Amino acid sequence: MGEESLPGHVCPFCRTDCSPIAAGPPCRHYFLTDGENGWRFSGAAREAHDAAHGKSPALFRDLLYHDPDCREHLRLRRSDYEDSLEMYVYSEEAPRTAAAFRAAIARAE
Numbered sequence: 001m002g003e004e005s006l007p008g009h010v011c012p013f014c015r016t017d018c019s020p021i022a023a024g025p026p027c028r029h030y031f032l033t034d035g036e037n038g039w040r041f042s043g044a045a046r047e048a049h050d051a052a053h054g055k056s057p058a059l060f061r062d063l064l065y066h067d068p069d070c071r072e073h074l075r076l077r078r079s080d081y082e083d084s085l086e087m088y089v090y091s092e093e094a095p096r097t098a099a100a101f102r103a104a105i106a107r108a109e
Contacts, residue, residue, distance in 0.1 A: 044094055
């Protein structure tokens with residue numbers, strides 16, 4: 001089964017179910033979920049979000065979706081549900097992703 005055929009809540013790296021109703025916790029690649037019902041974070045993503053939010057409420061989302069350094073090691077995967085859409089984000093290199101967010105947040109005015 002190729003990555004493109006996996007549901008968004010399944011990690012493209014290790015095939016772990018990272019949905020909130022999964023039997024176990026999210027895998028080490030899980031970074032966050034951005035959905036119509038709000039955010040769900042890993043520890044590294046929570047720290048980056050909180051630091052960015054202190055500068056501007058929209059900064060974290062802007063970096064996540066538009067900054068090439070922050071996106072370098074991320075995989076974004078959609079999950080469509082009956083009444084909502086969620087974007088699951090996985091990091092191949094969590095420490096490097098966290099460092100990229102810290103640097104981008106420091107550069108932001």
